[in-house]
Amino acid sequence: MAIKKTVFAWIFTFFVCCSVSAQTGEIHVGKQSNREQRDGSPDAPFSCLEDALREAREWRRLKDPRMLHGITIWIQDGLYRPAQPILLRPEDSGTAQSPTWIRAAGPEAVLSGGVAIRGWQPANGKELFDASIAKHIMVADAPQVGGKYFPFRQLWVGARKAIRAESHDDAHLPRIINWDFKKQAAIIPNVFSKKFSYKAGMEFFIHQWWAVAQLRVREAIVSKDSITLLFHEPEGKIQNEHPWPKPWLSKEYGNSAFRLVNAIEFLDQPGEWFLDEEQHKIYYYKRADENLDRLEVVAPYLETILTVQGTPESPVQHVAIEGIQFQHSSWLRPHFYGHVALQAGMYFLDAYKLAKPGTADKAGLENQAWLGRPQAAVTLNHTAFTKISACRFSHLAATGIDYRQGNLKDSLTGNVFQEIGGSGILLGQFSDEQVEAHLPFQPRDERMLTDGLVVSNNLIQDIGNEDWGTVGIGAGFVRNVSLTHNELLNLPYTGISLGWGWTPTVNSMRNNQVLYNKISHYGKYMYDVAGIYTLSAQPGTKIQFNAIDSIFHSPYAHIPDHWFYLYTDEGSAYMEVSNNWFPSNKILKNANGPGVTWLNNGPEGNAKVLQEAGIQAQYASLLKAKKPLPTAAKINSYIPFTKPVFFQVYDPQQQLSATELKDFFTRQGADSSQVYQWKEYTLLKTSDEIAKKLASAWLANYPAIPHKVFNDLFYTFDRSSCAGEKIKETDFVLLTAQLVEDSAKQEAYYKAHKNQYKEWPEVAAGFCKAGFDEVLLYRNGRQLLLYISFPKGQDFKVIDQLTTKDNPRVVDWNKRMSTYQEGIPGTGKNETWIFYKQ
Numbered sequence: 141m142a143i144k145k146t147v148f149a150w151i152f153t154f155f156v157c158c159s160v161s162a163q164t165g166e167i168h169v170g171k172q173s174n175r176e177q178r179d180g181s182p183d184a185p186f187s188c189l190e191d192a193l194r195e196a197r198e199w200r201r202l203k204d205p206r207m208l209h210g211i212t213i214w215i216q217d218g219l220y221r222p223a224q225p226i227l228l229r230p231e232d233s234g235t236a237q238s239p240t241w242i243r244a245a246g247p248e249a250v251l252s253g254g255v256a257i258r259g260w261q262p263a264n265g266k267e268l269f270d271a272s273i274a275k276h277i278m279v280a281d282a283p284q285v286g287g288k289y290f291p292f293r294q295l296w297v298g299a300r301k302a303i304r305a306e307s308h309d310d311a312h313l314p315r316i317i318n319w320d321f322k323k324q325a326a327i328i329p330n331v332f333s334k335k336f337s338y339k340a341g342m343e344f345f346i347h348q349w350w351a352v353a354q355l356r357v358r359e360a361i362v363s364k365d366s367i368t369l370l371f372h373e374p375e376g377k378i379q380n381e382h383p384w385p386k387p388w389l390s391k392e393y394g395n396s397a398f399r400l401v402n403a404i405e406f407l408d409q410p411g412e413w414f415l416d417e418e419q420h421k422i423y424y425y426k427r428a429d430e431n432l433d434r435l436e437v438v439a440p441y442l443e444t445i446l447t448v449q450g451t452p453e454s455p456v457q458h459v460a461i462e463g464i465q466f467q468h469s470s471w472l473r474p475h476f477y478g479h480v481a482l483q484a485g486m487y488f489l490d491a492y493k494l495a496k497p498g499t500a501d502k503a504g505l506e507n508q509a510w511l512g513r514p515q516a517a518v519t520l521n522h523t524a525f526t527k528i529s530a531c532r533f534s535h536l537a538a539t540g541i542d543y544r545q546g547n548l549k550d551s552l553t554g555n556v557f558q559e560i561g562g563s564g565i566l567l568g569q570f571s572d573e574q575v576e577a578h579l580p581f582q583p584r585d586e587r588m589l590t591d592g593l594v595v596s597n598n599l600i601q602d603i604g605n606e607d608w609g610t611v612g613i614g615a616g617f618v619r620n621v622s623l624t625h626n627e628l629l630n631l632p633y634t635g636i637s638l639g640w641g642w643t644p645t646v647n648s649m650r651n652n653q654v655l656y657n658k659i660s661h662y663g664k665y666m667y668d669v670a671g672i673y674t675l676s677a678q679p680g681t682k683i684q685f686n687a688i689d690s691i692f693h694s695p696y697a698h699i700p701d702h703w704f705y706l707y708t709d710e711g712s713a714y715m716e717v718s719n720n721w722f723p724s725n726k727i728l729k730n731a732n733g734p735g736v737t738w739l740n741n742g743p744e745g746n747a748k749v750l751q752e753a754g755i756q757a758q759y760a761s762l763l764k765a766k767k768p769l770p771t772a773a774k775i776n777s778y779i780p781f782t783k784p785v786f787f788q789v790y791d792p793q794q795q796l797s798a799t800e801l802k803d804f805f806t807r808q809g810a811d812s813s814q815v816y817q818w819k820e821y822t823l824l825k826t827s828d829e830i831a832k833k834l835a836s837a838w839l840a841n842y843p844a845i846p847h848k849v850f851n852d853l854f855y856t857f858d859r860s861s862c863a864g865e866k867i868k869e870t871d872f873v874l875l876t877a878q879l880v881e882d883s884a885k886q887e888a889y890y891k892a893h894k895n896q897y898k899e900w901p902e903v904a905a906g907f908c909k910a911g912f913d914e915v916l917l918y919r920n921g922r923q924l925l926l927y928i929s930f931p932k933g934q935d936f937k938v939i940d941q942l943t944t945k946d947n948p949r950v951v952d953w954n955k956r957m958s959t960y961q962e963g964i965p966g967t968g969k970n971e972t973w974i975f976y977k978q
Contacts, residue, residue: 142978165199165206167192168245168603170216185216187249189226189242193578197231204589211239215464217246217444222252223285225444229453234458236525244463244530251518254296254468254535255283262391263423271890273408273425278432282420283439289420289544289858291475292895294537294561294606295413296468298435301535301559301605302424305333305414305781306399310665311772313397313696316346317366319387324380326369326387327397330601331679332405339403341417343474344369349385349698350633351481351834354474357400375478379697382480382491383840384688388698390839398713417553418567440470440537450522452546457524462529469517471538471561482577485539485562485610486511486570497803500578501645504803506841509577513570514562514607516542522587524548531555532765536561537606545569549592556564556599558767561606564628567593568618570640580676581617581640582646592620592647597728602769604632608665610805616640619650627658627754628701630769635659639675644733645709651680658754660690661769663776667697670707677733687753688722693774703776704728708736708809721753722747724778728829731811731834733971735843782918785831786850786874786925789838792966794820804841808834816874816976823874823925823976850925851950855893855917862908866868869932870913874976877961878922886922889960893917906943906950923964926973 149824155555169192170185178184178191186192192213199207211234212270234240263269263277281291288660289555295302308314317327328345330336338360346353361368371379388396400406407414410427426432450456473479473487480488491509499505518527518537524767532556533540540557543550545568568590571577576703583589595613604610612628614637615621628635636657639649671688676682688705697703705722705770708715713733718740740746755762788809789801796804801822802812816826826834831849837849859866897904907915911934916927930939944950963971 143174152604152656155849164209165196165204165211167195167211167213168497169213169220171218178693182450186220189213189215189219190222193226193228193232197721199485200231206239210234210241212241212246214242214243217244217248217251219250219252219734221252222442222445225442226251226446226540227457228446228448228456229804230456232452232459233454233456236458239458239460242459242461243462247461247463248465249430249466250750251445252366252438252468253445253470253607254438254440255285256412257283257422257437257439260437261423263654265423268404269407271648277407278424278426280424280437282381282415282417282422283441283683285441288473289417290779291417291472291490291623292415292439292441292470293475294440294470295422295424295471297424297427297430297432298437300411300427302413303409303411304401305403305412306401306404308399309409311586311695312374313347313399315395316398317395319625320368321380323368324371324376326398327369328369328693330362330365330367333408334405336367337405338404342403343401345399345401346387347608347665347696348387350666351385352479352485352607353379353481354401354479355379355804355965356478364791366534366571372478375480376883378480378488378491382482382509383480383493384872386834386840389513390718393698393700396697396698400601409942431857434840438468438535440468443470443472443538444517444519444798445469446518446521448518448523448526449818450524450586452522455524455548456520457526460527460529462527462530464516466531466533466540467535469515469538471515473512473514479607481609482511482608483609484570484614484634485514485607486577487514488512489573492887499578501643504807505578509616510575511571511577512573513542513544514538515568516540516566518542519544520547520550522546526550527553529553533557533564534559536560536562539566539610540564540603541567543590544592545590546591547593549594551594552598553596554598554762556762556765558600558602558765560603562604563610563612563614564600564603565595565598566611567595567613567615567621570616574915576640580643580645580649585856586648590615590618590621592626593618595626595763596622596624597755598626599762599765600626601630601754608632610916611635611637611658612662613637615652617648619648620652622653622655623657624653624655625754625756627763629659629661630664630767631662631709632664633662634673634849635662635975637673637675637677638681638683642710643676646677646679646714649676649678649681652678653681655685656753657686659686659688661773661775662691663694663703664692664770665694665696666771667694667699667702669702670704670728672705672720673707673709674712674715675709676711677712679735683717684719685716685749685753686720687749688720691776693776698836701776701778702832702836707802708732710809718742719745719749721747721749725780726778728833730830730833731807732809781828781851783853783856784825784927786918786924787826787831787834788850789822790820790846790848791822792820798822804837805834808837810834816978818876818974818976820867821964821966821976825874834880848920848923850918850920852892852919853916854919855896855915857904857907857912857915859908859913862905867913867931869910870929871932871934871936872927872929874924875928875937875973876976877926878974879960879966880962881922881923885960889957892957900949902947902949905945905951910939910942911944924961
């Protein structure tokens with residue numbers, strides 16, 4: 141058995157310092173027995189945890205005196221493979237005076253949901269592989285359980301994860317050409333090294349803003365330079381009808397990234413594997429340093445390894461689990477139904493855009509969705525006063541551990557979560573399958589809530605390696621939950637996500653604490669991201685003393701600078717965000733409700749947080765498990781754009797009313813009082829971050845109505861060029877025109893403005909004379925946008941004339957510039973610059 145050994149020294153110190161009393165009943169589990177009849181004694185331990193639990197259950201039923209001060213189940217080192225998920229029932233509960241401990245007796249007690257694959261031989265498959273590759277390919281019979289073959293989507297070779305055969309690796313994904321929503325089809329470039337042909341079982345992986353989708357390919361239509369992909373149901377319809385997040389199409393930043401997966405033709409790199417489900421063979425491209433005779437190769441079989449399942453009336457309580465490793469879980473829903481995710485790994489069961497926006501809770505809501513939840517290696521439902529500590533969760537397909545509902549004052553302390561396909565930790569209700577995702581959750585029976593749970597001093601790294609849109613710690617509708625002193629790093633998306641529902645309506649969430657966590661190196665692939673992210677109203681919630689740093693530069697981000705250290709998203713309300721440290725003020729407050737207090741955050745925050753956040757001293761040995769970060773990774777830096785940015789809509793068909801436009805702006809967190817119009821043009825004055833968010837939302841909702849963002853500022857004037865006092869209060873005007881189509885004249889126009897201060901200083905002098913505070917000139921394509929601010933109370937038409945008074949060079953400048961300019965569509969014959977008005 142080749143399992144990488146990592147010793148948590150503090151576990152054994154804990155065992156020595158807190159040795160179990162002689163009066164405590166002990167039951168043993170082990171691989172070896174000195175007697176044929178196993179009875180749970182040290183010499184004849186039970187062969188599996190289930191038998192030990194049954195024995196403990198009987199002791200409690202019969203009130204055996206051995207359980208008076210508690211029961212300890214010791215699991216000796218070894219690899220234990222349960223045939224079905226291990227179930228802890230209400231009858232397995234302890235009491236405050238007589239708890240049940242399930243403890244590892246050494247550092248290598250492993251509960252595995254996997255099956256070993258043996259009998260590897262050289263494939264010698266020259267008919268399947270190129271000669272240069274064939275010599276590296278190994279083949280074995282696919283594993284069986286209960287005499288039957290089973291599918292699997294992950295494979296571990298020793299301590300390393302193998303890669304399901306794929307067309308492109310994580311760092312080199314190509315971009316889609318287009319998405320045909322009428323045909324429910326993806327159009328991709330034909331960028332494959334071999335002649336492409338469709339194979340049954342092939343899958344399509346696509347990056348979509350802040351989530352991914354995995355779609356089973358039904359048909360592929362190949363043309364010379366492109367391939368049209370059609371998909372199986374139900375995911376084909378869901379992928380085309382859900383509005384958030386859609387495939388990204390952008391000339392500026394590139395379309396959505398993709399790859400194809402699960403075809404033997406893609407088996408061309410060391411570490412890749414392919415399961416032939418028809419012939420029941422598994423092929424593996426052996427890495428140069430691997431000997432499959434000495435390494436254990438494992439395919440996952442169980443989706444859940446351990447379930448702790450109580451009821452509202454009889455929760456499982458006073459059970460502690462310590463020092464155990466959980467490995468090799470599976471997750472097969474994408475294999476049978478595809479996987480189209482909304483956020484944090486929660487996947488669509490149904491979703492569509494509303495023809496007429498509005499629901500009972502949200503008048504402006506333009507879509508509805510019903511969601512499912514990924515499986516987890518360990519799940520807990522209706523529990524109380526349970527403790528999980530010093531455990532290791534690794535080599536897992538979906539979520540590590542999931543406190544689904546009804547969890548009262550449980551604790552999760554001092555564990556390691558790594559090499560996980562989905563989220564590390566999930567807490568509480570999100571959206572049940574029968575409940576629409578945007579509704580506030582306020583159950584009549586509050587025993588359904590996850591309440592008072594403590595998640596502390598856990599190391600969470602390298603999660604989300606299958607679903608890039610999953611999170612380190614995700615908490616839904618929870619209350620009184622404490623997330624403290626955790627360290628999270630090397631994450632594909634967000635570190636800590638707190639809240640659900642996108643609603644400012646007060647609901648069951650309240651009094652949560654996110655304190656002293658250290659979050660770094662996140663957003664490796666997905667943006668619209670933050671170290672700490674919140675949703676919905678959470679009265680009494682505090683986010684304090686966290687240290688956040690080092691956001692990866694994502695190669696596939698839909699908007700490259702749409703990353704944040706803190707992000708209070710839609711409906712966030714009644715919470716305090718204070719004393720958090722991060723290196724620059726890159727935050728987003730989007731469509732927040734009332735009562736969000738921000739105090740002393742960013743680089744001005746208390747520097748002590750850098751030393752105090754993260755794993756505490758008594759758990760420092762956990763840090764030995766930290767893995768090296770990617771050496772080639774780039775980290776973002778932030779240079780804030782402080783000037784106003786403008787979002788323009790051109791709607792000549794008048795498909796949207798002014799009210800609908802303002803409602804849309806408000807839903808995206810913009811100030812709808814800053815809306816200006818000229819004929820069919822609507823212009824919003826906003827910030828750079830909000831404008832970019834508006835652009836992505838507009839594409840999702842109104843792709844047929846043209847829009848522009850004006851943030852390309854190529855000329856600026858301000859009063860630092862003038863003598864006199866700084867203007868305290870200002871008004872402004874907004875004008876627009878466009879450049880003529882002649883590219884040579886366009887370049888001459890830009891060059892003239894670049895050299896204006898040097899060659900035409902009289903222009904700036906005229907602006908000073910008129911009393912202008914700022915003159916900002918933006919461009920988007922040929923269209924120009926001019927912002928001029930001036931002292932409040934002045935008449936612009938009057939002071940504008942001062943720019944040319946006794947200044948013939950400005951008159952000459954204006955005449956010269958007029959040869960480069962013309963009116964935008966909709967202007968009259970001799971009309972060039974027009975004013976936007978409120």
